[in-house]
Amino acid sequence: MADLKVGVIGCGGHAQSHFTMIKNEPRMTLVAIAETDDDRLQKAQTNHRPQFAFTDFRQMLDQIDLDLVYVVTMPGHLLPIVLECLGRNLHTSIEKSPGMVPEETRQMMTAARQSKGKAIVSVNRRYKPEVLAVRRLLQKRGGAVQVAANYHKPPSGLRHPGRWAVAPPEIICDAIHHVDLLRWMAGQAPTEAARAIELYAHSWQGDREGTPRYNAIITFDNGCRGTIMSHYGVGYRVQTAEVHTEDMSAYLDLTGQPEITLYLEGKRCETPLDLDAVGGADFNETRHFTDCILNDTMPWSSLEDLVYTMDLCQAIENGHQGPLH
Numbered sequence: 001m002a003d004l005k006v007g008v009i010g011c012g013g014h015a016q017s018h019f020t021m022i023k024n025e026p027r028m029t030l031v032a033i034a035e036t037d038d039d040r041l042q043k044a045q046t047n048h049r050p051q052f053a054f055t056d057f058r059q060m061l062d063q064i065d066l067d068l069v070y071v072v073t074m075p076g077h078l079l080p081i082v083l084e085c086l087g088r089n090l091h092t093s094i095e096k097s098p099g100m101v102p103e104e105t106r107q108m109m110t111a112a113r114q115s116k117g118k119a120i121v122s123v124n125r126r127y128k129p130e131v132l133a134v135r136r137l138l139q140k141r142g143g144a145v146q147v148a149a150n151y152h153k154p155p156s157g158l159r160h161p162g163r164w165a166v167a168p169p170e171i172i173c174d175a176i177h178h179v180d181l182l183r184w185m186a187g188q189a190p191t192e193a194a195r196a197i198e199l200y201a202h203s204w205q206g207d208r209e210g211t212p213r214y215n216a217i218i219t220f221d222n223g224c225r226g227t228i229m230s231h232y233g234v235g236y237r238v239q240t241a242e243v244h245t246e247d248m249s250a251y252l253d254l255t256g257q258p259e260i261t262l263y264l265e266g267k268r269c270e271t272p273l274d275l276d277a278v279g280g281a282d283f284n285e286t287r288h289f290t291d292c293i294l295n296d297t298m299p300w301s302s303l304e305d306l307v308y309t310m311d312l313c314q315a316i317e318n319g320h321q322g323p324l325h
């Protein structure tokens, strides 16, 4: 079986979930890590046992023969690292948000077009087996008519001094998960997300620091309509979505382990979702990226596609009203 040699750049909080997925993917081997912070580098070395560890990611790329690299830094640090990896024709996994502003995503997209490496943006909600199974049911019924999402959290620390320089506004840095999920659930083909063509958005700040609020109504290019509400300051995490089409509704609670309530043909459906039909209960973005690399196919959450999610997030942040061009 093919063995992809993997490097990870940035070994902070979220990298730990990538380390777990890499470990669980038999076609990947973690070979090297890079982290500027000595304590984090040492901790990752102890916990994940790569062969090589570096404080300078360029030295890692110069010295180690890698097939793919995970870039798991904050958005403000991503661009030069991603450009360097794609410039070296490495397959590259990029954390969300892919840059601070849509223009940075476009720069990454241009580099990906010129690279022999593939790029995936790690918007992990797309790859949850329960999400894929609900989407499959929707598409069997002609696709979603309406999609809705809530993304609520305690006050955000993303704009604290120090972090501000490396994190864009919350709707881009974080609630992007459910903006992207709306596009994905509204998509009518198995590998496609819908594009927003009209938007009525409100974006405003609460009185306390770190409490932005967002409401938006979206029309997609295939006629599906969407809404999103996001509030940082409610004091707890709630990440839900709902989707509706003819004779079908699904309510998705993605706050923790996904919980799905499904109604089909006018009745609550008690039959478990068919996860095997969408890759199995352990499917995830790492499995998908491995398949794409080995089968030479385009990742579902490519930079080409994520540009549309970034544009939509930015338009919500701007309180856009009317058609989108």
Ligand SMILES: NC(=O)c1ccc[n+]([C@@H]2O[C@H](COP(=O)([O-])OP(=O)(O)OC[C@H]3O[C@@H](n4cnc5c(N)ncnc54)[C@H](O)[C@@H]3O)[C@@H](O)[C@H]2O)c1
Binding pocket: 009, 010, 011, 012, 013, 014, 015, 034, 035, 036, 037, 040, 055, 056, 057, 072, 073, 074, 075, 077, 081, 095, 096, 097, 122, 123, 124, 173
């Ligand atoms: N998909 C999800 O559910 C999810 C959850 C949390 C965070 N994230 C995303 O993951 C990313 C990282 O978030 P985090 O919470 O792990 O942040 P973090 O600050 O804990 O980790 C980032 C690490 O990158 C390192 N770093 C920065 N520049 C570097 C460089 N040039 N070379 C090597 N290392 C470098 C930092 O020292 C830090 O340890 C963010 O983009 C965030 O949006 C995604």
